[in-house]
Amino acid sequence: MDIAYDQGTFFDEAFESDGTPRPHYQSLISKFAELSPEEFQQKREAIDLAFLQQGITFTVYGEAQSTERIFPFDLMPRVIPKSEWDHLSTGLKQRLETLNLFLHDIYHDRKIVKDKVFPEEILASAKHYRPEIAGLDVPKDIYIHICGTDLIRDDQGAYLVLEDNGRCPSGVSYMLENRQAMKRAFPRFFPNAGVRPVTDYPSHLLAALRHTAPEGVDEPTVAVLTPGVYNSAYFEHCFLARQMGVEIVEGRDLVVENDDRVYMRTTEGLKRVDVLYRRIDDDFIDPEVFRKDSVLGVPGLVRAYRKGNLGLANALGTGVADDKVAYCFVPDMIKYYLDQDPILPNVQSWLPYRPDDLKYVLENMENLVVKAANEAGGYGMIIGPVASKAEIAEFREKVKADPRGFIAQTPISLSRHPTYADGAFDGRHIDLRPYIISGKQTHIIPGGLTRVALRKGSLVVNSSQGGGSKDTWVLYD
Amino acid sequence: MLCRVADSLFWMSRYIERAENTVRLVDVTLQTLLESEHSSEDISYRHWSPILSSLGDQELFESHCSETSSLEVTHFLTFSRENPSSVFSCVASARENARMIRDQISAEMWEVINRLYLYLKNTDAERVCREVNFDFFHRIKEFSILFQGITESTFTHQLGYEFIICGRQLERADKTCRILDAKRFMGTVSQVEDDALDTAQWAALLRGCSAFEAYHRTYVSDVSGDHVRELLMLSRNFPRSVLFCIDRLQKAMHAISKCPLTHFSNEAERRVGLLISRLNYATPSELADDKAHQLIEDIEDDLADIAQELSARYMFAEIVDPAAELVES
Numbered sequence: 001m002d003i004a005y006d007q008g009t010f011f012d013e014a015f016e017s018d019g020t021p022r023p024h025y026q027s028l029i030s031k032f033a034e035l036s037p038e039e040f041q042q043k044r045e046a047i048d049l050a051f052l053q054q055g056i057t058f059t060v061y062g063e064a065q066s067t068e069r070i071f072p073f074d075l076m077p078r079v080i081p082k083s084e085w086d087h088l089s090t091g092l093k094q095r096l097e098t099l100n101l102f103l104h105d106i107y108h109d110r111k112i113v114k115d116k117v118f119p120e121e122i123l124a125s126a127k128h129y130r131p132e133i134a135g136l137d138v139p140k141d142i143y144i145h146i147c148g149t150d151l152i153r154d155d156q157g158a159y160l161v162l163e164d165n166g167r168c169p170s171g172v173s174y175m176l177e178n179r180q181a182m183k184r185a186f187p188r189f190f191p192n193a194g195v196r197p198v199t200d201y202p203s204h205l206l207a208a209l210r211h212t213a214p215e216g217v218d219e220p221t222v223a224v225l226t227p228g229v230y231n232s233a234y235f236e237h238c239f240l241a242r243q244m245g246v247e248i249v250e251g252r253d254l255v256v257e258n259d260d261r262v263y264m265r266t267t268e269g270l271k272r273v274d275v276l277y278r279r280i281d282d283d284f285i286d287p288e289v290f291r292k293d294s295v296l297g298v299p300g301l302v303r304a305y306r307k308g309n310l311g312l313a314n315a316l317g318t319g320v321a322d323d324k325v326a327y328c329f330v331p332d333m334i335k336y337y338l339d340q341d342p343i344l345p346n347v348q349s350w351l352p353y354r355p356d357d358l359k360y361v362l363e364n365m366e367n368l369v370v371k372a373a374n375e376a377g378g379y380g381m382i383i384g385p386v387a388s389k390a391e392i393a394e395f396r397e398k399v400k401a402d403p404r405g406f407i408a409q410t411p412i413s414l415s416r417h418p419t420y421a422d423g424a425f426d427g428r429h430i431d432l433r434p435y436i437i438s439g440k441q442t443h444i445i446p447g448g449l450t451r452v453a454l455r456k457g458s459l460v461v462n463s464s465q466g467g468g469s470k471d472t473w474v475l476y477d
Numbered sequence: 478m479l480c481r482v483a484d485s486l487f488w489m490s491r492y493i494e495r496a497e498n499t500v501r502l503v504d505v506t507l508q509t510l511l512e513s514e515h516s517s518e519d520i521s522y523r524h525w526s527p528i529l530s531s532l533g534d535q536e537l538f539e540s541h542c543s544e545t546s547s548l549e550v551t552h553f554l555t556f557s558r559e560n561p562s563s564v565f566s567c568v569a570s571a572r573e574n575a576r577m578i579r580d581q582i583s584a585e586m587w588e589v590i591n592r593l594y595l596y597l598k599n600t601d602a603e604r605v606c607r608e609v610n611f612d613f614f615h616r617i618k619e620f621s622i623l624f625q626g627i628t629e630s631t632f633t634h635q636l637g638y639e640f641i642i643c644g645r646q647l648e649r650a651d652k653t654c655r656i657l658d659a660k661r662f663m664g665t666v667s668q669v670e671d672d673a674l675d676t677a678q679w680a681a682l683l684r685g686c687s688a689f690e691a692y693h694r695t696y697v698s699d700v701s702g703d704h705v706r707e708l709l710m711l712s713r714n715f716p717r718s719v720l721f722c723i724d725r726l727q728k729a730m731h732a733i734s735k736c737p738l739t740h741f742s743n744e745a746e747r748r749v750g751l752l753i754s755r756l757n758y759a760t761p762s763e764l765a766d767d768k769a770h771q772l773i774e775d776i777e778d779d780l781a782d783i784a785q786e787l788s789a790r791y792m793f794a795e796i797v798d799p800a801a802e803l804v805e806s
Contacts, residue, residue, distance in 0.1 A: 052595070053588055055579070088598045203735070228575050228577075229577045235579075241580045264479060265480045265481075267791045267792075268478075
């Protein structure tokens with residue numbers, strides 16, 4: 001297989017600007033070069049079929065019939081050398097520790113607001129702030145137990161933080177399944193490649209969940225709370241429950257009794273549950289407190305949580321830190337709480353709630369990326385340089401109407417990676433979502449989900465919008 | 478075990494068994510049609526009509542399909558999305574249930590159900606019906622049997638396994654009753670009293686239950702109605718006979734409750750015990766042509782009650798069986 005292509009002006013993960021493979025890609029590229037197109041095609045088809053037969057699929061909504069699709073998988077793995085990974089993991093640890101300190105602070109003394117580092121008006125208007133947990137001491141002071149931080153690289157190859165996903169980040173099952181698929185397809189690549197394993201993710205997750213059990217419970221019963229089989233990430237919920245050896249429960253399996261404890265309905269009667277790894281958003285988790293019409297949640301769950309009878313991961317109310325406006329303050333938070341300089345910078349951003357920034361954003365929208373503060377999945381955003389005049393005009397009105405609801409960023413020409421698309425290898429834009437677990441210690445799985453925009457030129461890597469994924473190799477050295 | 482999981486295991490298994498039995502009925506009817514000399518569409522529909530009646534699907538069929546052709550019925554029973562007990566609908570429901578509990582079952586079990594579903598979904602339905610593709614029906618049966626074998630050898634034989642057995646045996650006992658009942662409707666459509674036809678019909682029923690060989694090993698005689706009923710209802714050795722299935726069902730139910738077989742700990746157990754006694758002590762006169770229908774109907778009612786009681790005791794409140802619901806309305 002021929003892998004070389006025109007790199008353009010982008011930063012390419014695998015090739016130096018003169019077209020020679022980077023050192024950590026050399027052996028991989030020579031192995032791919034040895035493959036005949038027929039062999040390559042066979043392996044591609046075998047992997048797709050395996051994903052389909054195992055039902056490793058997600059649901060696409062909004063089409064006439066919601067359909068199940070496999071998440072397209074690209075065979076060429078992304079490789080991260082040790083030096084880069086060490087830099088990333090110290091930066092991610094610093095960031096998650098800060099976010100947990102921030103959440104504890106704003107739900108208690110609000111020192112950061114009093115010291116005018118984080119604006120009061122932003123907190124007051126934060127969509128995902130939960131007054132229900134103000135003053136509540138959550139187990140071990142951990143709010144975000146599982147974080148999926150999206151990283152990108154700019155045209156110089158520098159890593160930047162694009163967003164923090166501190167509510168229910170998904171995709172980790174693809175990280176694990178992608179590695180399995182690569183091992184099946186290319187068994188002889190692995191023994192000498194020096195790739196760090198990712199398989200112990202479920203055991204780290206379970207340890208962190210057990211760590212969040214209520215005081216005095218030595219052998220906690222842990223369960224995964226899912227919205228159910230129609231949720232697009234249901235496969236992942238099951239996968240993790242199975243890997244951890246815990247029950248997967250839906251809201252209707254649980255009941256909160258008069259003793260304010262949570263039980264699951266079993267064929268032998270009620271059984272106590274101590275910790276929930278919940279994959280349901282705050283809004284739906286307890287119809288007594290949040291959305292009254294929710295049938296996914298469990299009436300009384302927040303009551304049990306407030307009484308200290310239940311551990312929840314992630315905690316309620318972490319969405320404040322997910323807010324894209326709050327994101328812009330993370331570098332300030334790092335200085336404030338840890339007295340350190342941020343190791344991983346943010347993308348340069350403007351905050352239209354500030355009048356000067358608003359003016360700049362409205363005048364320069366065609367050169368900016370504008371995003372809704374509380375949307376995800378590539379929705380509610382506009383990429384100025386490729387948007388039509390009408391779209392920009394429409395977005396200007398939206399931003400004017402609700403300046404607090406948006407941020408604007410410099411467009412980053414994401415790094416590219418050799419990817420098989422349209423019958424040949426070519427450069428496609430990628431990002432990286434590593435998974436950080438906060439338990440007794442903060443642990444980062446050496447790997448992550450590399451998402452790739454399969455459409456030529458596209459910068460949107462989301463699975464709902466034509467994205468695929470790659471195995472991510474972090475090297476021992 | 479979660480009540481919801483017990484419910485899904487039960488229905489996953491029950492739907493697979495239901496799909497297999499519907500395939501058996503379609504397969505055997507198509508085979509019979511090939512043997513009959515006058516194969517006008519009108520006459521073929523007379524063959525189908527008893528099957529539809531015994532499944533309780535006739536009204537639904539007639540409300541959905543304007544043509545009463547063999548091809549239409551085959552399609553309705555096999556592929557129709559509108560018919561909740563078509564083979565396709567059953568397999569889709571089995572898969573939905575399996576998907577809800579895929580962390581609880583073995584990867585192999587999930588994969589075989591998923592493969593069966595994908596196979597059905599990608600099959601050219603029109604072509605199978607038009608060309609009367611027996612290989613297709615054969616493969617569906619094989620998938621079902623493969624699923625049973627994989628369950629047997631990859632799934633721990635504990636509580637969940639017993640719920641799988643309950644679903645399968647309840648459905649199988651019920652379907653054997655319905656297959657036997659189909660004969661009654663056949664009797665009423667044929668205008669000429671014809672012994673040869675009668676024998677051919679009984680032989681077809683036996684084949685539908687994979688019981689043809691078992692019959693001939695048990696009875697050294699031509700196929701007779703009394704013997705067929707005896708084999709399919711009261712045999713203690715033939716795995717699709719009603720008594721055999723209910724006996725296996727009872728053992729599974731008591732394994733779940735850990736209550737000795739000599740006692741009962743809930744209404745489902747009491748009802749199943751009574752039913753077994755009735756079959757154990759049934760006399761040949763109860764199986765005679767004119768009485769058998771009453772017995773079969775009683776068994777069907779008992780089985781429905783037992784399923785209801787099982788569900789109330791271990792699973793989620795009411796049984797929701799879309800097929801039954803549609804027939805009632």
